[in-house]
Amino acid sequence: MDKTRATLAEAVADIPDGASVMIGGFGGSGAPIELIHALIDRFAATGSPKNLTLINNNAGNGHVGLAALIEQGMVRKLICSFPRSADPRVFTQKYQAGEIELELVPQGTLAERIRAGGAGIPAFYTPTGFGTLLAEGKAIETFEGRSYVRERWLKADVALIKADVADPYGNLTYRMAARNFNPLMAMAAATTIVQARRIVAAGEIDPETVITPGIFVQYVVEVANPAQEEVLNRAGARYPEGEVA
Amino acid sequence: MDKTRATLAEAVADIPDGASVMIGGFGGSGAPIELIHALIDRFAATGSPKNLTLINNNAGNGHVGLAALIEQGMVRKLICSFPRSADPRVFTQKYQAGEIELELVPQGTLAERIRAGGAGIPAFYTPTGFGTLLAEGKAIETFEGRSYVRERWLKADVALIKADVADPYGNLTYRMAARNFNPLMAMAAATTIVQARRIVAAGEIDPETVITPGIFVQYVVEVANPAQEEVLNRAGARYPEGEVA
Amino acid sequence: MSEKLSNAQIAWRAAQDIADGAYVNLGIGFPEMVAQYQPPGRQAIFHTENGILGFGEAPPQGEEDWDMINAGKKAVTLNPGAAFFHHADSFAMVRGGHLDVAILGAYEVAENGDLANWSTGPKGVPAVGGAMDLVHGAKRVAVITEHVTKDGKPKLVKRCTLPLTGVGCVTRLYTSLAVIDIEGGHFVLREKLPSISLETLQSLTGAELKLDGPVADLIVPEL
Amino acid sequence: MSEKLSNAQIAWRAAQDIADGAYVNLGIGFPEMVAQYQPPGRQAIFHTENGILGFGEAPPQGEEDWDMINAGKKAVTLNPGAAFFHHADSFAMVRGGHLDVAILGAYEVAENGDLANWSTGPKGVPAVGGAMDLVHGAKRVAVITEHVTKDGKPKLVKRCTLPLTGVGCVTRLYTSLAVIDIEGGHFVLREKLPSISLETLQSLTGAELKLDGPVADLIVPEL
Numbered sequence: 021m022d023k024t025r026a027t028l029a030e031a032v033a034d035i036p037d038g039a040s041v042m043i044g045g046f047g048g049s050g051a052p053i054e055l056i057h058a059l060i061d062r063f064a065a066t067g068s069p070k071n072l073t074l075i076n077n078n079a080g081n082g083h084v085g086l087a088a089l090i091e092q093g094m095v096r097k098l099i100c101s102f103p104r105s106a107d108p109r110v111f112t113q114k115y116q117a118g119e120i121e122l123e124l125v126p127q128g129t130l131a132e133r134i135r136a137g138g139a140g141i142p143a144f145y146t147p148t149g150f151g152t153l154l155a156e157g158k159a160i161e162t163f164e165g166r167s168y169v170r171e172r173w174l175k176a177d178v179a180l181i182k183a184d185v186a187d188p189y190g191n192l193t194y195r196m197a198a199r200n201f202n203p204l205m206a207m208a209a210a211t212t213i214v215q216a217r218r219i220v221a222a223g224e225i226d227p228e229t230v231i232t233p234g235i236f237v238q239y240v241v242e243v244a245n246p247a248q249e250e251v252l253n254r255a256g257a258r259y260p261e262g263e264v265a
Numbered sequence: 266m267d268k269t270r271a272t273l274a275e276a277v278a279d280i281p282d283g284a285s286v287m288i289g290g291f292g293g294s295g296a297p298i299e300l301i302h303a304l305i306d307r308f309a310a311t312g313s314p315k316n317l318t319l320i321n322n323n324a325g326n327g328h329v330g331l332a333a334l335i336e337q338g339m340v341r342k343l344i345c346s347f348p349r350s351a352d353p354r355v356f357t358q359k360y361q362a363g364e365i366e367l368e369l370v371p372q373g374t375l376a377e378r379i380r381a382g383g384a385g386i387p388a389f390y391t392p393t394g395f396g397t398l399l400a401e402g403k404a405i406e407t408f409e410g411r412s413y414v415r416e417r418w419l420k421a422d423v424a425l426i427k428a429d430v431a432d433p434y435g436n437l438t439y440r441m442a443a444r445n446f447n448p449l450m451a452m453a454a455a456t457t458i459v460q461a462r463r464i465v466a467a468g469e470i471d472p473e474t475v476i477t478p479g480i481f482v483q484y485v486v487e488v489a490n491p492a493q494e495e496v497l498n499r500a501g502a503r504y505p506e507g508e509v510a
Numbered sequence: 511m512s513e514k515l516s517n518a519q520i521a522w523r524a525a526q527d528i529a530d531g532a533y534v535n536l537g538i539g540f541p542e543m544v545a546q547y548q549p550p551g552r553q554a555i556f557h558t559e560n561g562i563l564g565f566g567e568a569p570p571q572g573e574e575d576w577d578m579i580n581a582g583k584k585a586v587t588l589n590p591g592a593a594f595f596h597h598a599d600s601f602a603m604v605r606g607g608h609l610d611v612a613i614l615g616a617y618e619v620a621e622n623g624d625l626a627n628w629s630t631g632p633k634g635v636p637a638v639g640g641a642m643d644l645v646h647g648a649k650r651v652a653v654i655t656e657h658v659t660k661d662g663k664p665k666l667v668k669r670c671t672l673p674l675t676g677v678g679c680v681t682r683l684y685t686s687l688a689v690i691d692i693e694g695g696h697f698v699l700r701e702k703l704p705s706i707s708l709e710t711l712q713s714l715t716g717a718e719l720k721l722d723g724p725v726a727d728l729i730v731p732e733l
Numbered sequence: 734m735s736e737k738l739s740n741a742q743i744a745w746r747a748a749q750d751i752a753d754g755a756y757v758n759l760g761i762g763f764p765e766m767v768a769q770y771q772p773p774g775r776q777a778i779f780h781t782e783n784g785i786l787g788f789g790e791a792p793p794q795g796e797e798d799w800d801m802i803n804a805g806k807k808a809v810t811l812n813p814g815a816a817f818f819h820h821a822d823s824f825a826m827v828r829g830g831h832l833d834v835a836i837l838g839a840y841e842v843a844e845n846g847d848l849a850n851w852s853t854g855p856k857g858v859p860a861v862g863g864a865m866d867l868v869h870g871a872k873r874v875a876v877i878t879e880h881v882t883k884d885g886k887p888k889l890v891k892r893c894t895l896p897l898t899g900v901g902c903v904t905r906l907y908t909s910l911a912v913i914d915i916e917g918g919h920f921v922l923r924e925k926l927p928s929i930s931l932e933t934l935q936s937l938t939g940a941e942l943k944l945d946g947p948v949a950d951l952i953v954p955e956l
Contacts, residue, residue: 223813385605468590
């Protein structure tokens with residue numbers, strides 16, 4: 021059993037057009053920039069994958085990572101809680117031009133829907149959003165006199181995950197608050213593709229400290245010095261490099 | 266902020282008659298034996314607490330811990346998935362005499378109901394139990410052509426938890442598979458009382474390895490050399506000591 | 511209305527009601543200021559949606575670690591006793607009623623406790639973040655706000671006109687002029703600036719200010 | 734019926750269908766034997782409900798650690814690459830469809846895939862454990878069982894008479910006489926002991942055995 025893959029290109033080679041893709045991270049923290057850029061490279065070379073539905077907390081920042089994926093025209097729809105950032109122009113322009121669909125979900129509901137997808141819970145009730153625009157059209161139920169909104173699970177074809185340490189079984193740890201949505205998305209996708217800062221031998225991760233057990237992971241690629249979105253943006257980076265959209 | 270308490274007696278002093286009490290552990294692994302015995306001591310001295318509703322995966326083994334609590338007549342009702350063990354006589358006799366009520370819940374549903382209680386999810390749907398006796402009287406819903414049972418959250422007044430390491434903020438780690446229901450129950454109880462093998466200073470538990478963040482914990486007591494149910498039972502122990510029921 | 515509290519002073523007043531050891535979530539932006547004014551001897555534990563309990567001040571510039579940020583994506587540090595967790599556990603804390611207080615900003619607050627603080631209408635890109643979860647999760651939901659808009663219109667209203675964040679969720683308001691509780695579907699005045707008359711305050715408020723006891727002077731230090 | 738497979742041989746046969754790297758849950762008792770018969774070169778990863786992935790053999794007697802047990806409360810060891818997790822995450826793995834196969838015992842299995850394996854009726858203390866979760870979670874739910882009861886009555890039946898564990902959940906049976914798939918609401922015979930005739934096998938089975946291709950000989954080593 022060895023889930024490691026030698027290259028990013030190999031790891032993202034099978035994502036089809038029209039796929040739903042969960043992308044870990046909260047802003048730049050925990051965002052798998054290199055996996056995203058590998059997907060952009062594939063699109064540049066082959067025209068695929070396109071018409072993607074992305075699930076992320078945000079909508080990208082600047083012209084790298086998630087924003088670059090949107091900027092390249094690969095994304096049909098975005099499911100997120102907060103499509104704003106220091107520099108949200110890429111998404112904002114596509115959205116205002118009607119070129120990208122937006123499903124806005126409260127952040128805790130987004131997290132719980134993804135967890136439910138991974139845990140085999142097709143629907144659950146939450147107080148969040150009751151009486152607001154974001155509950156329109158959803159079933160309402162009363163328990164002990166309080167009103168709740170019924171929300172559906174969220175699954176995806178693929179998850180792109182940024183981990184800190186991984187082993188060949190796909191066991192993962194994360195770095196500080198870069199954990200955020202990553203462990204949930206790893207559970208909720210049919211194929212979970214991980215970039216890890218370091219891949220160690222099986223047994224080298226203390227079983228007590230594994231955050232994502234390997235059962236949720238299909239592929240692992242080592243990216244020893246991952247880029248941080250905030251650093252790239254402060255340097256005015258774009259992906260593909262030098263390109264001006 | 267210091268959630269540590271000097272004695273077990275102090276930690277369990279406020280549990281009232283009729284309380285619902287979640288007790289961590291799976292069999293003897295993760296069972297907070299010393300907290301349970303402190304509760305029995307209090308009952309012996311004061312006649313309280315009684316008429317308890319217990320939530321645990323099992324129904325006790327031998328004549329110590331959970332079984333002793335039942336044997337003392339302190340328990341009105343048990344919510345569990347598997348009321349069998351190497352020596353289940355205490356529960357079996359009370360049950361067959363009609364002296365204790367049993368609510369049988371599939372193990373995964375029990376875990377998820379407790380997690381839902383802690384997470385503010387009043388109800389959820391699960392495929393588990395559909396078409397069986399354990400779904401009788403419950404709402405059924407179809408999603409994508411598959412049938413699911415609606416299950417309610419489970420909360421409690423008190424949780425008794427066995428941890429490995431704790432700090433004064435109530436951050437906890439567990440020992441191997443002794444984790445089991447403990448982190449879930451800590452989330453789902455109004456008052457969570459922890460016995461920890463070791464209490465360390467704030468900051469000594471790596472924030473990456475905290476399993477139960479302190480927000481879910483109210484009291485922590487150090488029990489440096491906790492008894493293991495299996496070991497007590499192999500030695501033929503009873504609690505209170507020497508007593509023959 | 512010449513005299514009013516600065517944002518720092520509103521934040522200071524809100525901070526006085528936070529008990530030692532309380533678990534607190536502060537909304538992005540203005541509410542984050544509340545953390546600076548904890549009374550001596552008290553230490554709250556701050557929660558951020560993206561998975562930290564027990565974070566501390568911003569690090570010195572140049573020492574940021576962008577994997578250690580708060581919900582506003584600002585770099586933070588850790589206090590002893592901090593913990594990391596994933597987003598579902600983070601919102602279990604929120605939705606499950608484990609936070610003692612959430613302090614949020616507002617566009618409008620209605621006398622029935624309704625809050626509007628996420629959308630100013632159909633224009634622009636909508637964004638909600640964790641606000642809708644926080645208003646239904648924390649044991650106490652407080653709002654800090656200017657008493658009126660920049661145009662002088664009441665932000666405390668009979669019924670919200672903007673899209674709601676939550677229904678009947680706010681229990682206390684700290685404004686630039688007063689401290690007001692929401693009880694039984696009404697604004698109940700608790701404290702006001704000594705320099706403002708009850709009549710003037712009422713005229714700046716979009717629904718009736720009830721009294722059910724003495725109104726204290728709202729006294730706040732220079733900051 | 735003189736010849737039949739031993740429990741070890743049934744377990745061996747079931748083990749041959751487990752792929753290298755598969756995630757597997759084995760029910761308490763008899764199904765646990767399957768772990769002993771993994772074909773050379775293949776390594777399954779075993780899941781236990783109480784929060785371990787990647788556990789290994791029992792430790793030597795006297796070296797048990799009672800915080801490292803399986804769902805049957807037997808002491809186990811860890812293989813490299815193991816992980817601990819809590820019960821909700823454990824059943825997320827089960828219910829969420831992440832296990833490749835669950836192998837369970839049975840009182841009765843019906844041709845429509847219904848399974849009864851938790852209760853023999855209203856007498857005694859009922860106990861269910863994780864069986865009801867497993868039957869609706871794993872990608873493939875297989876049963877290992879004697880072909881008939883101790884009294885010689887069929888365990889493979891048209892409709893279950895005992896309380897159900899799950900509806901339409903079983904897809905393959907490994908019995909002491911045969912390997913049978915459940916497809917389209919029918920038992921489909923895949924393999925049988927060479928020494929037993931189709932007629933005899935049918936007479937020991939409570940519902941029709943369909944054929945939709947050649948029936949292979951069920952050949953199992955001495956164990």
